[in-house]
Amino acid sequence: MPQDTQENENKKNNLSEANRAIWLVKVPKYLGKLWDKSPSEMEVATIRIQKPAISSEPFKVSLSLTPELMELEPDSPIASEHELKLCKTAEGTNLTGIFSTLDNEEPSMEGWITHKMQCLPVYNTQYLKMKEHYLRSAKPPRRVKPLNHIVKNYKPVSSHAHNKDDCKRKDGPKMLSKDNIMDLLFQAFEKHQYYTLKDLQFITKQSVFVLKAILKDIGDYNKDPAHKKMWELKEEYRHY
Numbered sequence: 001m002p003q004d005t006q007e008n009e010n011k012k013n014n015l016s017e018a019n020r021a022i023w024l025v026k027v028p029k030y031l032g033k034l035w036d037k038s039p040s041e042m043e044v045a046t047i048r049i050q051k052p053a054i055s056s057e058p059f060k061v062s063l064s065l066t067p068e069l070m071e072l073e074p075d076s077p078i079a080s081e082h083e084l085k086l087c088k089t090a091e092g093t094n095l096t097g098i099f100s101t102l103d104n105e106e107p108s109m110e111g112w113i114t115h116k117m118q119c120l121p122v123y124n125t126q127y128l129k130m131k132e133h134y135l136r137s138a139k140p141p142r143r144v145k146p147l148n149h150i151v152k153n154y155k156p157v158s159s160h161a162h163n164k165d166d167c168k169r170k171d172g173p174k175m176l177s178k179d180n181i182m183d184l185l186f187q188a189f190e191k192h193q194y195y196t197l198k199d200l201q202f203i204t205k206q207s208v209f210v211l212k213a214i215l216k217d218i219g220d221y222n223k224d225p226a227h228k229k230m231w232e233l234k235e236e237y238r239h240y
Helices: 003-012 027-039 125-138 159-173 179-193 197-204 208-218
Strands: 021-026 045-048 060-065 082-088 096-100 108-121 219-221 232-233
Touching: 159 179, 159 219, 179 197, 179 208, 179 232
Parallel strands: 021 108
Antiparallel strands: 045 060, 060 082, 082 108, 096 108, 219 232
8 A cells, every 4th residue: 555545534524613604705806915915813894794674684704804904905995894795505515615725734624514605895975986096007107109110091982892792792693674685695606696594694693583585585595415505596686
């Protein structure tokens, strides 16, 4: 058996404080930093528990910082009055135990966490001064920066080039009348005898459905191997 395992098994837990109830309190950052600065023997705060008038309501718990603790930060305003609010926990949750160890001494149990609370400053003039101080210290001061070069100013443009191209693509080709489309088709067939539907669509900039409807009236669709899937004018419209 390893030596570390034997030492852990030989150690015993000190359970003299196992029945002690502990409150787990979440404090603000400024309060935690202030407590870290304070000496171990200094009294840092006083807790007051006020019994409610109605038994169904929870106890009112307040925390007041001592003047000795406030003197550690004389230049920065700090709220001295705080309220401890009980956090809601689900029923039936298991309790959490707290253990502590010091050097080679045996681990000791400090107790069980019975309440989880949150420490919040009381909303008063002292709290508002502290808030204002933190906000001002967080914002960097405004500074004037001299410029050694000329800054280019660009005039605003109502419509950029890429916006115009997008509008053209959205609008698409304009719908022509049947007579105008037939004129374009006749001009095309004067140059060549046979055209594919794709070529005629490129020339007229019209949809396939419109072109097919007109070509059925004035053209013939070839199925011969030499000019398969191509259109030519009917005999009554030919001038060649």
